[in-house]
Amino acid sequence: MTDRRTPRWSNHVDPPAPVHGRRITGTHWWDPDRIRHMQDAPRHCPSCGSSLDTDGSISVEYWEGDRRVFHTSCHGCGWTGDIATVDRVVGHEAAE
């Protein structure tokens, strides 16, 4: 007789290791995009180096086709711009 407490199948997945000291939890903790956001979101201003976790600074990830772009604004120095991740450097084809 099957022990009802032991499912014959499981959708259990080991939770990811903490990213930058924080374990991701919540409904979508398994979402790879969410995990990549935690890993890749800029943490410091590319201009002045201030932490982007401070009041007034923001980094919002959006997608442009396959490109992952972090629209970022630093309250410390006012720098605002888009930071894009690059998985592979690709050049354009030479003109004929």
Place this chain on the structure above:
Amino acid sequence: MLKKELNDALTRLGPGTPMGDLLRRYWYPVAFEQDLQDWPIRKVRLLGEDFALWKTPDGGYGLLQERCPHRHASLVYGVVEEEGLRCGYHGWLFDGEGSCLDQPAEPETSSFKDSVAAFAGRTAAMGGLVWAYIGPDPAPELPRFDVYVDDGFKDVGHTVLPCNWLQIMENAVDPHHVEWLHGRYFKFLGEQRGFLAPPGFQKAHVKVGFDPIEWGILKRRVLEGNTEENDDWKVGHPLVFPYSMRVGGGGIEQMQIRVPIDDTHTWVLFYSSHQPLGVTEFPEQVFPVSYEFPWLDEDGEHIVDYIEGQDIMAWVTQGDITDRTAEHIGKGDIGVIMLRRMFRDQMALVAEGRDPTVGFTREPHDRVGLPCEKDKFGVDFLEFVLSWLSMGSSRYSPALDQIKKLYIDASAAQGAAPAAATE
């Protein structure tokens, strides 16, 4: 996509939170004036805090923390007196500033009352609404936006929604949803259920634009078949920071108000001032027409065969506080990104002890005019207005027929005017 900490910072609005500190710098409507006609005290909840709102014998209003500082009974069950509001439990009396004036059970010589105070907000009346300010003194000016103070026939549909106010505000800088939610989806419903959805809402967006302005973010669009010379682009309409959107067309002048009750509830009001072109005299009103409109049917399903019902479906089904750590936004969401940035900027100013710079004024004034297109979507004015009235939340208005007649009569008079002029 946002970090959890950032999503929390943008959506938590209770006392002592960074967003709560920012939002407490603004005035909010908390009741209709007519709500206090039959009974002069009512409970209101604003930014996660509960208050007793009362009408004073001289026609003004007062706002105190709901719980009496004595032993925390609700002041909503109090007694209105000349000097203020008296707790129904032991008779402690507070004036509109929160000072304790009387503690009947204490010895006459006691100075105990001088050391006790209740939190008191500021109140004002405008456009048939009672407005409250619960932030630090000095309070800013209550912006006297055109919709509230201009002549017109006032009609207000309202309801409470179980979601955070920010996801409703993000919808206000998301022009693309119009052609899908109110266009393609509405058309699909019409095809299934046998009605004609308004074609004006089905036009595709060619271009959208957003400009920061003194009062918020001005939103513009060019629709297929139209140009930058159309009002939708040339004039546009603004998100009014931090909790409203000014919209309209064809004589409808509307403020869509989203009052943050707490983290997961929002009081939504569609405040319309009907001003058909050429009309200067309107049916007399003591107070605006007000009514609560439904958005769920008897089975608990969303009612989606009207425009605001579709919006509400989208706002509420995102969850009570949508999880922005799992969203996937694209280039089409730049307005949303811009709004989040504006909130972060303004939160930082307040954290530094400064005034917000958007949607905020200390300048006394009579009226604030906001840009808002009249020619909406390049559709005939009367056609636009009638579809808005019949296929929007106004369809639940007890004054619907009266409002339609106002526009039809005005249109007929406009049509007759050139002929009359040639005679």
